[in-house]
Amino acid sequence: MRSYGQYCSVARALDVVGDRWTLLIVRELLSRGPCRYTDLRSGLPGIATNLLADRLRELEAAGLVEREDAPPPIAATLFRLTDRGAGLEPVIDALGRWGVPLMRDHRPEDAFRGHWLRLPVRMFLADHEPDRPASSIQIRAGDQSVVIDADAGRVSMRLGADPDADATVTGPPPRVLALLSGGLGLAEAEERGLRVTGSREAVLRVLPRAGTAANDSAPAERAAS
Structure with missing residues (x-):
């Protein structure tokens, strides 16, 4: 691991997590929890397998990632964040x-994974x-379905499909992101081709309201055009 050689906490932090792909590995483990090596590769399109192995070894050496055995009957090694790693x-x-x-x-050439929506869900x-x-x-949106749950004042996201969901929103990732972030209202998103089936009230329940900070920082509508 290369070092900036500076007695500065920012430089020391970047000594550990500043290499290419490192923070995206952390993103994956935060978004998905403990992962198999193959799961990490699928969530990091474009990374070479030897580079992923190198980065994981470096994160383990730094005390940010550790290995654990998957529970039976799965015979696999999982990578998970330590408390120090989760602090990122x-x-x-x-x-x-x-x-x-x-x-x-x-x-158009940008890759997308459904579980990457966890961050905007938490933000907006x-x-x-x-x-x-x-x-x-x-x-x-993209290659996989996710489910957003609203319950007793809390919003969370889980991976996978749910045929019993109150509503289903289908569309390209930029349009879905614009809707979730407040860059597009529900009616306008539908006019632009986003498809909503089931309860519109369930969708409106969680979307950013006009005049909130979420709308101020949302991607411009050009992202959903």
């Missing part, structure tokens, strides 16, 4: 917020009707 979550959140304006231009969505019964929204 606010750093990832801050980088995510800082990068939101950069999402205005969608490049809220349960505006906490006294209502729990509800769920299935999101179909």
Whole structure:
């Protein structure tokens, strides 16, 4: 691991996590929890397998990642963040917020994974009707489905499909992101081709409200055009 050779906490931190792909590995483990090596590779399109192995070894040596055996009957080794590694979550959140304006231009060649929506879900969505019964929204964007749950004032996201979800939102990733971040209202998103089936009320329950900070930092509508 190369060092900047500076007696500065920022430089020391970058000595550990400043290499290419390192923070994206942390993003994957924060978003998905303990992962098999193959799961990490699938969530990091473009990384060479030898480079992923090198980065994982470096993160283990730094005390940020550790290995554990998957519970029976699965015979696999999982990689998980240590408490020290999980302490990078606010750093990832801050980088995510800082990068939101950069999402205005969608490049067709960019890869996308559904579980990457966990960050905007955490950043932008809220349960505006906490006294209502729990509800769920299935999101179909890209290669996998995710489900957003609203329950008693809390919004969370889980991986996978849910045929019993109260609503299903289907569309390309830029348009889904614009909806979730408040860059597009629900009606306008539908006019632009986003498809909503089931309960519109369940969707509106969690979307950013007009005049909130979420709308101020949301990707411009150009991202959803």
